[in-house]
Each structure stands twice: as structure tokens, then as C-alpha cells.
Amino acid sequence: MNSQLLAVALTFLTTILLAIPFGKYIAKIYGGQKTLLDPIFTPIEKLIFRFSGINASKQMNWKQHLKAMLTINFLWFFLGMFLLMNQGWLPFNPDGNPSMSPDLAFNTAISFLINCNLQHYSGETGMSYFIQIFFVTFLQFVSAATGLALAAMIFKSLSPKKQEDKDAENENKIGYLRGLGNFYNYFLKSCTRILLPLSVVVAAILLFNGTPMNTEGKDQFTSLEGDTVNVSRGPAAAMIAIKHIGTNGGGYFGANSAHPLENPNFLTNTVEIIAQMIIPLAMIFALGYFINRKKLSWMIFSVMTIGFLLLTIPTILTEIGGNPAISRMGINQSAGAMEGKEVRFGTPASAYWSIATTVISTGSVNAMHDSTMPLSGMMQMLAMMTNAFYGGCGVGILNFYIYIIIAVFISGLMVGRTPEFMGKKVEAREVKIAMIVALFHPFLILVGTALASYGIMNIKDIAWLNNPGFHGFSEMLYEYTSSAANNGSGFEGLGDNTPWWNISTGIVLIMGRFIPIIGPLAIAGLLANKKEIPESAGTLKTDTSTFGLMIFAVIFLITALSFFPALTLGPIAEYFTLYK
Numbered sequence: 001m002n003s004q005l006l007a008v009a010l011t012f013l014t015t016i017l018l019a020i021p022f023g024k025y026i027a028k029i030y031g032g033q034k035t036l037l038d039p040i041f042t043p044i045e046k047l048i049f050r051f052s053g054i055n056a057s058k059q060m061n062w063k064q065h066l067k068a069m070l071t072i073n074f075l076w077f078f079l080g081m082f083l084l085m086n087q088g089w090l091p092f093n094p095d096g097n098p099s100m101s102p103d104l105a106f107n108t109a110i111s112f113l114i115n116c117n118l119q120h121y122s123g124e125t126g127m128s129y130f131i132q133i134f135f136v137t138f139l140q141f142v143s144a145a146t147g148l149a150l151a152a153m154i155f156k157s158l159s160p161k162k163q164e165d166k167d168a169e170n171e172n173k174i175g176y177l178r179g180l181g182n183f184y185n186y187f188l189k190s191c192t193r194i195l196l197p198l199s200v201v202v203a204a205i206l207l208f209n210g211t212p213m214n215t216e217g218k219d220q221f222t223s224l225e226g227d228t229v230n231v232s233r234g235p236a237a238a239m240i241a242i243k244h245i246g247t248n249g250g251g252y253f254g255a256n257s258a259h260p261l262e263n264p265n266f267l268t269n270t271v272e273i274i275a276q277m278i279i280p281l282a283m284i285f286a287l288g289y290f291i292n293r294k295k296l297s298w299m300i301f302s303v304m305t306i307g308f309l310l311l312t313i314p315t316i317l318t319e320i321g322g323n324p325a326i327s328r329m330g331i332n333q334s335a336g337a338m339e340g341k342e343v344r345f346g347t348p349a350s351a352y353w354s355i356a357t358t359v360i361s362t363g364s365v366n367a368m369h370d371s372t373m374p375l376s377g378m379m380q381m382l383a384m385m386t387n388a389f390y391g392g393c394g395v396g397i398l399n400f401y402i403y404i405i406i407a408v409f410i411s412g413l414m415v416g417r418t419p420e421f422m423g424k425k426v427e428a429r430e431v432k433i434a435m436i437v438a439l440f441h442p443f444l445i446l447v448g449t450a451l452a453s454y455g456i457m458n459i460k461d462i463a464w465l466n467n468p469g470f471h472g473f474s475e476m477l478y479e480y481t482s483s484a485a486n487n488g489s490g491f492e493g494l495g496d497n498t499p500w501w502n503i504s505t506g507i508v509l510i511m512g513r514f515i516p517i518i519g520p521l522a523i524a525g526l527l528a529n530k531k532e533i534p535e536s537a538g539t540l541k542t543d544t545s546t547f548g549l550m551i552f553a554v555i556f557l558i559t560a561l562s563f564f565p566a567l568t569l570g571p572i573a574e575y576f577t578l579y580k
Helices: 002-030 038-052 062-084 102-113 129-158 163-170 183-208 236-245 266-291 294-321 347-359 374-386 395-415 428-458 470-484 499-528 545-578
Strands: 219-222 228-231
Touching: 002 129, 002 183, 002 266, 002 294, 002 347, 038 183, 062 102, 062 129, 062 183, 062 499, 102 129, 102 499, 129 183, 129 236, 129 266, 129 395, 129 499, 183 236, 183 266, 236 266, 266 294, 266 347, 266 395, 294 347, 294 374, 294 395, 294 545, 347 374, 374 428, 374 470, 374 545, 395 428, 395 499, 395 545, 428 470, 428 499, 428 545, 470 499, 470 545
Parallel strands: none
Antiparallel strands: 219 228
């Protein structure tokens, strides 16, 4: 057990050490500086822009960024719906997987579009190879790149203004909106220079460790019991790589990274957990390098890491402690609570993954969260409810930006000064937007859970829950939490492939993705167009440990006040039932 704990600690430390130089590399990409990959990707990018007719050097304001993002996402959604509802007759379908129903296609198309990958189907039987290659893998690239491109716009909005921006302000140009880079340029570079190279490396490691990468149908083998077992194959390695690099989480196989072909051994487990954390952590340091405020990025990293450890350490200790109900039966639990876990990974690595994947918003699993102890399940939900520690590709910065604005406003009130952030006044309009975004997240989760609870209590013949009572409530709460946080993991005792769950979570998925994106973009755009205020002795320092504690307090209070009653009805009540 001690060696497993040491392996977890070394994995986390390695991720941080890799993220710092990688963050510097990302800052160079978005800042237009030279990198080692320029000779490879610059000609490719120029060819793509020439073919598409896009002027990548044209500056776009925040409204143009938003319009471009929503337009391409709108087109991808309808393309996804068409492909999923017609995959039965499309090519590369050696196993004969059928087309999806309209409600399942609706949920799946939205889910992969918004970087959530909430799968209400089993991967190997629910999708053809054609869909896995040309739709799922494609969307896992572009959905991650979308978040990264928008985070780059936030970076640009926080950077010092150029002379032409200052001149426009001095001339009081009506309707002037500051240029914040080019969405398509950020988007393409995110795909080619960040996501693609890392995915190639991870896919190669998986391939050499036994993950399949072919277009053949099911294979057969005879088990020890003498039964003939069909085993799915296909182009798994490539999809699994971008599933983690892009913090997507969509499993090629139904068991996700608990499947022996998707995650064969402890080495691949370590590589996959580093892969899903590397970009979110690197983006924190990239911010500091981009705006030349490294102290600010370290403050953000410290707040996020404290939150991450406060969720991770109790989860590992709880899972190592085992299940008291099994202990009362006289069964040895020296390996910890092993129900729903893989022996090849062990309890500590599985518990660490469960928090990393919910904090990062990847949503992939190497163990069944439905089988974890009640307090572990609560920690997994809290990781998604806070939705502010590391986060997904790009969107983690956007979520944290909202809490910075709220903390700046509260701090300004406490010291009796007009709130300022990075030399810009934070006024009523920005604070209202931030509060709407912060409160909209719990609104989606709690309203969805309440409606589902009403349905299960008052509508007959609904077989949603395999586990009634407190745990059943947790299953429903987890599903909407995962949907609103764009996570995609689930308590799989829930029968979620029904019209109710497909449509209701689909709506939550859309709103949970785009409202938290639109809000920070609007705030960043509004602040970017304000005149810079010179720093003075009375300026609130936003890169100090004191301000970091203020942000943490804001996150804690909003989360606690919003979700504690619901958690009391679910995992907390289940805990007291189990340990009575």
C-alpha cells in the first residue's frame, strides 16, 4: 500500500513538473512567438487558412469570438445528429451496430460537442468504427480546442494594450471594441501544436502496451470456463489518447479506462492520468507567462491545488479504509475497498483518478464511482460542484475567472475602494454577469435533480434506479452534476438511456457549457475596453496569498450554501446508514 501511495504522489509531482515548461510553450504559441514545431505546422496551417478563406491575422473582439464559436458548434451538432441516426448503413461497421434513436443521438451529439462525453450507450456496441473515427475523435479534438481558444482570448484581454488600442480610447471612438486575437487562429493552433503532438505520444505508448488500433471486427477466445467470448477491437488507441489529452473522457469501450484494452497496466494508467491533467495545469502557468504575471499564475495554482488536495486526500484515505459492512462479515480488507476497482491499479490509484477526473472535468473512469464509499462519492460530486479547481481544457481558466471577479468585488467593498482587477474597474455590470454564471451552475443541478426525484416518486413503471433510497438520490444528483459540469462520468446504477434522461441532461449539457463560456467572455471583453488605471499604493493586490484565500472562501461559501442540503439527502445520509 505504501508503494502505491508513493506512486500516486510521484504521478502528481511529475504532472506539475511537466506542466510548467509546457505552459511556457503554450504561451509562446498564443503569443505568436517561435517554437520548435513551426517548420512542421506553419505550412499546414497556412494551407488550411488559404483553403478556408479565413484571415487568421484579423483581430476579433469578444463578440466576434463568441459568434465564431457558436456558429461552428451549431453546424457540428447537426452533422453529429445526422451521422448518429444513420450509422447503421454507413461504412466501417463490421459488427453491425444499429443507428441511434433520436433522443439518444440528441444527447450524444451534444455531449461530444461540448467536451462532456456523457455516454448513455456502451462504446463498443453503440457506435460503428466510422463514427468513432470520423465523428467522435474529430469532436474530441475540436471541442477541446474551442475551450483553449477562448482561454487564449481571456489571456489576450488581460495583456497590456497596444498603442492603437490606447489611441482609440483617447479618441473616444463610439462602439470601439478592443481586438482580442483571432478565434480561428487560436483554435487551429490548439489542434495542431498542442492537442495533436501530445495525442500522438500517448497513442504510441498505449499501442505498444496492447491497446488495439485496427478496423477489424470482434475477435473470439475461449475462457477458462469453456465459454466463447467475443472481444471488440477497432481504432481505440487514437481515440483514447485525445479522450484524455483533450479532457473529453469518452470511452471507446463501455467500461472506459477500467477496460483492460483501454488501460492495460499501471504504466498506461499513469500515462493517462498525467495526460488528462497536463493541459489544465499548463494553462495556469501559460497565463502567467503570456501576461508576464507569473506570481498571479502561482497564486491561482496554489488555490486550485489546495482545493484538489482537500478532495483527494480524504478520498484516498476513505477507500484505503475499506467498507465497514464487509469488515463486519470478517473479510480481510488490507487492499482497501476493492468493489468496482481493478486489481492491476489498486485502491490509491483508483481513488486518485476519481478525483482528478472530476476536478479536471475529463469524466473518464478506471473504477466504478457507483461502488466507491459514500464520502468518496460526495468528494467526486463536490469536485464537479465547485467546478473551479484546474477544470477542463481552457474552460478551467474561464470558470476560475468568474470567482476572481466576485472576490475582487467583495474585497473592494471590504476595503472601501472601487474594485479593480489588472488595472480595470470592476463595476456592477461585470459583477452581475459573474453572479449569474456562478449561481446558474447549482440552479441547473438542483432543478434537474428535483424534477427527476418527482418523477421517480410519482410516475409509475419508471425503472431508473437499481439502488433506491439515499444512494439512488445520489445517482440522480451525480448525473445532473456531471452534466452541468461538462464532466461525463456517472453513478452507473442509474438507467440513463431513456427519453427523460437523454433529453433533460442534453438541455443541461448545452446550458452548462455555453452560459459559463459566454459570461467570462463578456466580462473579459467589457474590462478589455476600459481605460487602464495606474497602480497606486491603494491598489488591491490580486497576486497575493491573502487574495488567494479570499477566492477560496468565495468558492467554498457558494458551493456549501448551494449544495449542502442536497448532499445531506444523498451521500451524507448514506454514510451514517453504513457506519451506524
